[in-house]
Amino acid sequence: MTHKTMRKEEIINFLQKLNDDIKDFIRHSLEATPDYEQWSNLPNGFVQLKCWETKGCTKKECLAYGSEDHRCWLKVGTLCGGKVQGEFAQKYKTCFECDVYTTISKEPLKALYENINTLIFHLTDKSDKLGELAIKDQLTNLYNRHFFNEIIEKETSSAERKTEPLSFIMIDIDGFKQINDTLGHLTGDKILAEAATLIKNTVRKSDIVFRFGGDEFLVILTNSACDMAIIMVQRILDGVEDWNINSADTCGCKLSISVGCATYEKGNDVVETLKKADERMYQNKNEKKIRQDAGLKGGQQEEPWNT
Secondary structure, rough: OHHHHHHHHHHHEEEEEEHHHHHHHHHHHHHHHHHHHHHHHHHOOOOOOOHHHHHOOOOOOOOOOOOOOOHHHHHHOOOOOHHOOOOHHHHHHHHHOOHHHHHHOHHHHHHHHHHHHHHHHHHHHHHHHOOOOOOOOOOOOOOOHHHHHHHHHHHHHHHHHOOOOEEEEEEEEOHHHHHHHOOOHHHHHHHHHHHHHHHHHHOOOOEEEEEEEOOOEEEEEEEOHHHHHHHHHHHHHHHHHHHHHHOOHHHHOOOOEEEEEEEOOOOHHHHHHHHHHHHHHHHHHHHHHHHOOOOOOOOOOOOOOOO
């Protein structure tokens, strides 16, 4: 067998292995197997890269320090160059000149596999960010109504299957139009963001918070009926009072919200349940206005928000 023939067979064998690896990666990726999140997890026989070891790095606070084959150039927040490195697309520009990355590029086979790994990571990262943009409200960073429409059937089906209550809490900022008209839309945007953060930080991890409209928020409260949800509502109202004490002067206005709750039950119409929560929220708003017009005192927690 000539050297030329052997070389041809080596190339054919390499291409076959590469093709098999790509098909295996695609298959496991579609199955969402965690072990195959990175192309580099394939058993390609390469020695694992340890950038911190190669460079003799002692920055234990670096996110890549001590990691096994984690590709420092694919990790946001590393400390190369003595400063925190940013997102992938920005930091990757400087990685081409790194001596760790260069050791891979010297070997064509390793370089090919690593370039595929980097490409996959980049596309996945970009896809994740686009996905976040599609389901998140950019001002408040809460889920948007589009995402609500995507998951509501799943949430109601889960509640029915587990025979657990599922409640909707509608929250509306009082006098928001007046805030925009008198203090400007920038202040209005800040109030929306502050209210969103307050609500998000108050509810449980299992609950889902949406910006449902202009100044209206929705909380899907899992495994809770309205009589139990009142505890959560009170916590939100207490949070509003604390915000008014600590932050109202900075924004130039106080925060006030109206709240309504309705519980979804098996066989109910989701739209009607949401409508009921919305009606109770406006009832809460009207009751407060009546009290204010009459000059009566009383906190928001005294209002019949779910009756």
